[in-house]
Amino acid sequence: MKTPLAVQVDDLTVAYNYKPVLWDIDLAVPEGVLMAIVGPNGAGKSTLIKAILGIIKPIAGSISIYGKPYEEQRKLVAYVPQKGSVDWDFPTTALDVVMMGTYGSLGWIKRPGQKEKKAALEALEKVGMLSFKNRQISQLSGGQQQRVFLARALVQNAAIYFMDEPFQGVDATTEIAIINILKELRKAGKTLIVVHHDLQTVPEYFDWVTFLNVKKIATGPVKEIFNDDNLTKTYGINYKVAINK
Amino acid sequence: MTSPQIEIQVIAAIVAISCAIPGVFLVLRKMALISDAISHSILPGIVAGFFITQDLNSPLLILLAAITGVITVVLVETIQKTGLVKEDTAIGLVFPALFSIGVILIAKNANDVHLDIDAVLLGELAFAPFDRLILSGMDVGPKSLWLMGSILLITVSLLFLFFKELKVSTFDAGLSSALGISPVVMHYGLMSVSSVTVVGAFDAVGAILVVALMIAPAATAYLLTSDLKRMIGLSIGFGLFAAIGGYWVAHVLDASISGSMTSVLGLVFLGVYLFAPQKGLLAVLYRQKQQRTEVSLITFLLHLNNHSEENERHINHLNEHINWQKVRSKTVVDLALKNNMITIKDEVVSLTDKGNDFTQRALEYILTNKDERIETMKDDFFLFRG
Numbered sequence: 001m002k003t004p005l006a007v008q009v010d011d012l013t014v015a016y017n018y019k020p021v022l023w024d025i026d027l028a029v030p031e032g033v034l035m036a037i038v039g040p041n042g043a044g045k046s047t048l049i050k051a052i053l054g055i056i057k058p059i060a061g062s063i064s065i066y067g068k069p070y071e072e073q074r075k076l077v078a079y080v081p082q083k084g085s086v087d088w089d090f091p092t093t094a095l096d097v098v099m100m101g102t103y104g105s106l107g108w109i110k111r112p113g114q115k116e117k118k119a120a121l122e123a124l125e126k127v128g129m130l131s132f133k134n135r136q137i138s139q140l141s142g143g144q145q146q147r148v149f150l151a152r153a154l155v156q157n158a159a160i161y162f163m164d165e166p167f168q169g170v171d172a173t174t175e176i177a178i179i180n181i182l183k184e185l186r187k188a189g190k191t192l193i194v195v196h197h198d199l200q201t202v203p204e205y206f207d208w209v210t211f212l213n214v215k216k217i218a219t220g221p222v223k224e225i226f227n228d229d230n231l232t233k234t235y236g237i238n239y240k241v242a243i244n245k
Numbered sequence: 246m247t248s249p250q251i252e253i254q255v256i257a258a259i260v261a262i263s264c265a266i267p268g269v270f271l272v273l274r275k276m277a278l279i280s281d282a283i284s285h286s287i288l289p290g291i292v293a294g295f296f297i298t299q300d301l302n303s304p305l306l307i308l309l310a311a312i313t314g315v316i317t318v319v320l321v322e323t324i325q326k327t328g329l330v331k332e333d334t335a336i337g338l339v340f341p342a343l344f345s346i347g348v349i350l351i352a353k354n355a356n357d358v359h360l361d362i363d364a365v366l367l368g369e370l371a372f373a374p375f376d377r378l379i380l381s382g383m384d385v386g387p388k389s390l391w392l393m394g395s396i397l398l399i400t401v402s403l404l405f406l407f408f409k410e411l412k413v414s415t416f417d418a419g420l421s422s423a424l425g426i427s428p429v430v431m432h433y434g435l436m437s438v439s440s441v442t443v444v445g446a447f448d449a450v451g452a453i454l455v456v457a458l459m460i461a462p463a464a465t466a467y468l469l470t471s472d473l474k475r476m477i478g479l480s481i482g483f484g485l486f487a488a489i490g491g492y493w494v495a496h497v498l499d500a501s502i503s504g505s506m507t508s509v510l511g512l513v514f515l516g517v518y519l520f521a522p523q524k525g526l527l528a529v530l531y532r533q534k535q536q537r538t539e540v541s542l543i544t545f546l547l548h549l550n551n552h553s554e555e556n557e558r559h560i561n562h563l564n565e566h567i568n569w570q571k572v573r574s575k576t577v578v579d580l581a582l583k584n585n586m587i588t589i590k591d592e593v594v595s596l597t598d599k600g601n602d603f604t605q606r607a608l609e610y611i612l613t614n615k616d617e618r619i620e621t622m623k624d625d626f627f628l629f630r631g
Contacts (some may be wrong), residue, residue, distance in 0.1 A: 017328060049492045053423040074425045081419040090273060092472045099620050100413045104424035136471035152420075 004066065006031045006160050006191035007052060012061030014044070014051050021047050023215045025061070029193060033208035034186040036196040036222075040235055043213040045195040046082065049162045053079055065160065075105055078158035080149045080215050082165050088138045094148045095133040098123055101155035105165065118157075123151035128177060133185075143174030150178060160191045202226055249374040254492050256373050256390050257506060260446045261458055261484030263397040266404055267439045268459035269477050269553040272467060273415050279436070280459045282321060282340040284443045284452045285315040288347025288365060290314070290448065292354075302376065302388040307444050314440025315433065317343060344452075368451030370502040389448055396445040400438055404477070411435070433510065458484060461510040468521040481559075483513055489602060541569070541577045546586060546604045549596050560592045 211217035294306030388590030466479035491506030586600030
């Protein structure tokens with residue numbers, strides 16, 4: 001039997017002020033892959049995720065999550081935005097931020113209770129942040145903040161995880177901790193779509209990759225398509241030269 | 246106290262609390278200036294509403310004027326979206342335009358409208374008790390008391406119902422949107438509540454001072470707590486204090502009530518800004534001084550760690566080696582001694598085991614820049630805290 005498609009994007013075009021940042025993207029992500037989205041700055045990597053999640057309205061195209069529109073499948077999806085997209089001076093604690101992951105399944109008005117708190121504590125423990133649960137979020141290091149964001153996604157208990165540069169500004173220990181959790185999630189049959197910057201680690205971390213630069217260059221298994229040809233097409237320079245510099 | 250005195254204080258208190266609640270979210274969303282824009286641009290709405298209702302406290306007038314407030318926000322965002330000007334410029338363009346329309350409308354119809362420019366800018370709480378609400382021949386209290394009371398009740402109910410939604414959409418609009426809690430709905434909800442509150446409070450405190458009532462309590466509370474619920478509670482407390490305190494200051498000085506309320510708020514903010522235990526100016530300066538001393542201490546310990554030769558560790562030559570003033574050297578040596586990090590024998594300084602261990606850990610942190618290395622040191626030292 002064919003693996004079902006976790007995410008399918010057809011003819012997606014997104015524009016800011018009539019300037020296209022994503023142009024006619026077709027993308028099919030099979031269930032159970034750990035996929036990197038790579039591409040140069042301004043390639044539209046974050047925009048692609050935001051468009052799939054309905055945060056940005058595309059001007060054309062359609063998106064489906066397990067065959068249905070995103071609005072009907074919210075509960076299957078977890079999202080880790082870029083760490084820099086929020087104000088870490090916001091008056092709240094690590095535990096409280098993780099609890100926000102439960103708000104989607106709670107729906108409007110209903111408050112989180114003991115069940116949600118327990119789930120949040122478990123997620124904090126998984127990312128090794130339990131002892132920081134009551135720490136104000138501005139008092140956390142960059143790596144710790146990223147772990148809190150990951151815990152918040154874990155608590156959503158989703159089938160598909162979208163992550164926007166989860167390794168940005170974290171130290172090596174945190175990076176390893178995070179990738180181990182991602183690999184564990186994949187083993188459990190989850191699908192993970194990760195905007196990634198560090199080309200060197202792609203073969204080691206991911207099994208699937210999408211090359212993006214306003215248009216989609218290629219998508220498929222890392223073993224088959226992560227090569228100089230696609231890298232050069234995406235980055236517009238000879239990849240080998242760039243990486244040796 | 247006479248009954249109008251009590252009524253004025255109750256109205257002032259309700260106005261202050263009603264403003265403090267949306268104010269917390271405006272401050273956290275970095276939208277303090279929007280409240281300024283709303284408070285000014287609702288003026289044409291109020292004047293137009295008055296032509297229709299002939300009653301400054303009519304709920305219809307409140308609604309009409311509040312719509313002007315929301316229109317202001319939409320206009321600011323529309324101008325901003327063109328990408329030609331930034332948000333602050335857009336705000337600066339929109340509200341004076343609307344405000345001036347209101348001013349002209351009042352000037353042209355001064356005889357019909359019981360509004361003058363002074364009252365528009367500063368409000369007049371002292372007159373509030375004169376306008377009574379009469380229900381089937383019974384005097385049930387000042388109209389503005391009922392009006393602001395209703396607004397406060399609505400604000401508190403909305404806050405209670407949508408606290409979680411307000412929190413997540415303020416902290417992380419992206420996640421909020423992905424979860425299905427539309428940040429746009431929350432944004433306009435907050436803008437509507439703010440507009441209604443500003444219109445309701447307008448009569449009492451005027452266009453300029455209502456901004457202070459919204460922003461100052463929240464800004465003060467922000468310096469004191471890192472918990473959203475506590476921040477709301479503290480804001481309400483500061484608003485309440487300013488309302489009652491301001492009333493009595495005005496009473497003693499025989500001055501404007503709204504002016505005195507705002508002055509009290511300003512003084513409270515100043516006090517907290519200076520003396521807040523964590524974020525206050527004095528605390529920050531003290532912390533910086535501590536950090537300087539600690540950096541010196543570590544420099545000194547690293548120097549000892551680096552040199553086994555005795556002439557480098559001779560107490561009388563330390564000044565020359567590290568190039569410090571005598572006083573500073575003495576402070577640092579005393580601090581190291583007090584913490585059992587060094588011993589002095591025959592005027593030669595040596596690291597103790599504890600000093601050695603500390604230096605190693607500090608060195609490791611400096612070299613690796615890994616936060617987990619210093620978790621255990623955070624309790625002892627300022628330098629390693631956030």
